[in-house]
Amino acid sequence: MVRAPCCEKMGLKKGPWTQEEDQILITFIQKYGHENWRALPKQAGLLRCGKSCRLRWTNYLRPDIKRGNFSEEEEQIIIKLHQLLGNRWSAIASRLPGRTDNEIKNFWHTHLKKRLEQNNYLASTITNKRRDEITTNASQNIDEHHINQDSQNIVAYHPTYCHYQEDIQSNKEENMQYSTNYEHKDMTSFNNDMVFWYNVFMSSGNNASDEIS
DNA sequence: AAGCCAATCAACCGCATGCAG
DNA sequence: GCTGCATGCGGTTGATTGGCT
Known part of the structure; x- marks a missing residue:
């Protein structure tokens, strides 16, 4: 099976997310949801791949995430x-x-x-x-x-x-x-x-x- | 104060899976 | 049934931080 090309192409940004990027992602998802992760970064104006956006959202930005130590x-x-x-x-x-x-x-x-x-x-x-x-x-x-x-x-x-x-x-x-x-x-x-x-x-x-x- | 080292955690990578055509 | 795409998942990496010498 042929693998879909990922974010390393086209000069997409990697590494830690900035506050600005976080805000863009949050705002976009709050407004439009995340039906299509692959298309999301382009629509939101982020230089990230969809995979990176999904991970950032699910692991860090989601509003229902409980931070802090484990009980x-x-x-x-x-x-x-x-x-x-x-x-x-x-x-x-x-x-x-x-x-x-x-x-x-x-x-x-x-x-x-x-x-x-x-x-x-x-x-x-x-x-x-x-x-x-x-x-x-x-x-x-x-x-x-x-x-x-x-x-x-x-x-x-x-x-x-x-x-x-x-x-x-x-x-x-x-x-x-x-x-x-x-x-x-x-x-x-x-x-x-x-x-x-x-x-x-x-x-x-x-x-x-x-x-x- | 500086250097080293270990611990931590965010993020990435690549494979697996599901699904539509 | 096959193919290709999108997403999910688990393993791994690497930057950062904090403690110790």
């Missing part, structure tokens, strides 16, 4: 959605009103990814250490619960399952079950997490099954 709850949602959906940033962003896929992607790479890796390392270290203790001291009655308490304490990002319960009345009992059971289960209960979040999607009105497949 604790948003972090938890991103982490869980990433476990469920992988690097499907737009799908994740669609569940976080006011946040863009680009913003979430950047936040993931700069904050959450490192933290998860670090926490996973620490959690596995602690768990292995505990297991060694158990092996060498078999007569001592140390149960699995004890081991997992340590892992849980280390894994700071760990889910708080009650966030959605007010919104999802129909699944209330089921969700409570997950949140309660979690206290007594080990890290492998992440499978249950998956089920939980799948249910959240199904209840949210968006058919997540299409996206998961």
Whole structure:
């Protein structure tokens, strides 16, 4: 398939947007909308390609964009959605009103990814250490619960399952079950997490099954 | 004060997908 | 079914910023 020529042709401008360009784009979109991104820059009098305009609008200029730091709850949602959906940033962003896929992607790479890796390392270290203790001291009655308490304490990002319960009345009992059971289960209960979040999607009105497949 | 380095984030690039003709 | 265009998406880059020496 032949690729459509992009902005590098015809001396179109690249790089950071100026305030003036932003204003032109905002004014134009407010007036005429953005039916056709490819034609928009020409109509608006911008020396940018449509792709660049779309990105600037969707990631920065849109009026409904929420700026500023991510809340604790948003972090938890991103982490869980990433476990469920992988690097499907737009799908994740669609569940976080006011946040863009680009913003979430950047936040993931700069904050959450490192933290998860670090926490996973620490959690596995602690768990292995505990297991060694158990092996060498078999007569001592140390149960699995004890081991997992340590892992849980280390894994700071760990889910708080009650966030959605007010919104999802129909699944209330089921969700409570997950949140309660979690206290007594080990890290492998992440499978249950998956089920939980799948249910959240199904209840949210968006058919997540299409996206998961 | 200056230089270096790492973190951050806006923006770009190229592929994938959807759709009309 | 094929082709070409428009748009969406995820990975990556590079400019900027802030902290440290």
